[in-house]
Amino acid sequence: MDGCLPSLSRKQNRYMPPLGLHFGWIVVSIVVFSVGPLGNQLLIPEGEAVELGGWTTLLFFLWQAAVTPGIVTWYLLKRYAVPQNKALGE
Numbered sequence: 001m002d003g004c005l006p007s008l009s010r011k012q013n014r015y016m017p018p019l020g021l022h023f024g025w026i027v028v029s030i031v032v033f034s035v036g037p038l039g040n041q042l043l044i045p046e047g048e049a050v051e052l053g054g055w056t057t058l059l060f061f062l063w064q065a066a067v068t069p070g071i072v073t074w075y076l077l078k079r080y081a082v083p084q085n086k087a088l089g090e
Contacts, residue, residue: 013080
C-alpha cells in the first residue's frame with residue numbers, strides 16, 4: 001500500500017480534515033442552501049437579491065479568503081501539533 005498512495009498512506013491524518021471540511025461544505029451547500037443538482041431543499045431563495053458593493057464586498061471577500069482559512073489553519077496546527085523532539089527526529 002505504501003507505493004500505491006504514498007501521500008495518504010504515510011500521513012493520512014494530515015489530509016483528512018481539509019477533505020472533510022471541503023466535502024462537508026458541499027453537502028451543506030446542497031442540502032441547506034439549495035445550491036446544486038437536487039433543487040430546492042431546506043432554505044429556498046425568495047424575493048430579490050441584495051447586491052453588495054464597495055467596502056461591504058471587500059469585507060466579505062477578505063473574510064472568505066483570509067480570515068476563515070486562517071482560523072481553520074490555526075486550529076489544525078494547534079490540534080495536530082508535532083512535539084519539538086519528534087520534529088527534529090529524536
